[in-house]
Amino acid sequence: MSKTNTSLNTMVTEFILLGLPHPPNLRMLLFLVFFIIYILTQLGNLLILLTVWADPKLHARPMYILLGVLSFLDMWLSSVIVPRLILNFTPASKAIPYGGCVAQLYSFHFLGCTQCFLYTLMAYDRYLAICQPLRYPVLMNGRLCTILVAGAWIGGSIHGSIETTLTFRLPYCGPNQVDYFFCDIPAVLRLACADTTVNELVTFVDIGVVAASCFMLILLSYANIVHAILKINTADGRRRAFSTCGSHLTVVTVYYVPCIFIYLRAGSKSPLDGAVAVFYTVVTPLLNPLIYTLRNQDVKSALKRITAGHWATNEDK
Secondary structure (H helix, E strand, C coil): CCCCCCCHHHCCCEEEECCCCCCHHHHHHHHHHHHHHHHHHHHHHHHHHHHHHHCHHHHCCHHHHHHHHHHHHHHHHHHHHHHHHHHCCCCCCCEEEHHHHHHHHHHHHHHHHHHHHHHHHHHHHHHHHHHCCCCHHHHCCHHHHHHHHHHHHHHHHHHHHHHHHHHHCCCCCCCCEECCCCCCHHHHHCCCCCCCHHHHHHHHHHHHHHHHHHHHHHHHHHHHHHHHHCCCCCHHHHHHHHHHHHHHHHHHHHHHHHHHHHHCCCCCCCCHHHHHHHHHHHHHHHHHHHHHHHHCHHHHHHHHHHHHHHHHHHHHC
């Protein structure tokens, strides 16, 4: 993309987020839908986070430490995107300050990349637990799990910093209308008053290829997991293993497929991008607590123990 640069006096100081296209008569309905989704997302993930923290049988196991971190990430990722999306269905101004756009883009890519790495760690954890059960306590202990999670956070921070710096080093001299519901790289780059070829290439490699590579590693892990599960002698053992892994694989698919669809198509202006992005920015954070609570027997058992303990305490009083 190439645009004629203008004087610094015309540089934009704010962006206008156009939001999701929608009929005016559905504005109130969409406001309520996304508001309810946001509240349920926060409550659901908070429930899982507190359950993992409160139950000794869960917070001592790497699998559930990773699940707790995922819930924490989902709460923040949803908070970065959904409140601004909800505002687009109200009479409030659709403007976001230049600095606010920078902060939103960084936060989204920092949290999103960290989540991407975390999903890969969760698949690796399940691979070790099922395919290397005797060596699992040594290969995936609490200390190593903490180091890997810290590495995911650091990697996400580096990624977010690189993408944000590259995006906003370009001049933006107008127009300032972002045809999207949040400040994301492809939508913002269309407004740059300079050539964006390098940015699009870096985005393709740093986001699209990395996300696709992580997704392939996850699928490879699960191919080995399925092979190991089929060797389990008892039907109950196979059912429990498939249930745990199925939850993770369902969430991963909903997250990665839309992400790869958007970022592997550098420079695309498809109207479908906004609708597809809703899945991994709004829907996935809501699905995580639902899927892990309804399909994970350990989490359901922990919730029952906590609830039983709560009622027992109240009765003693």
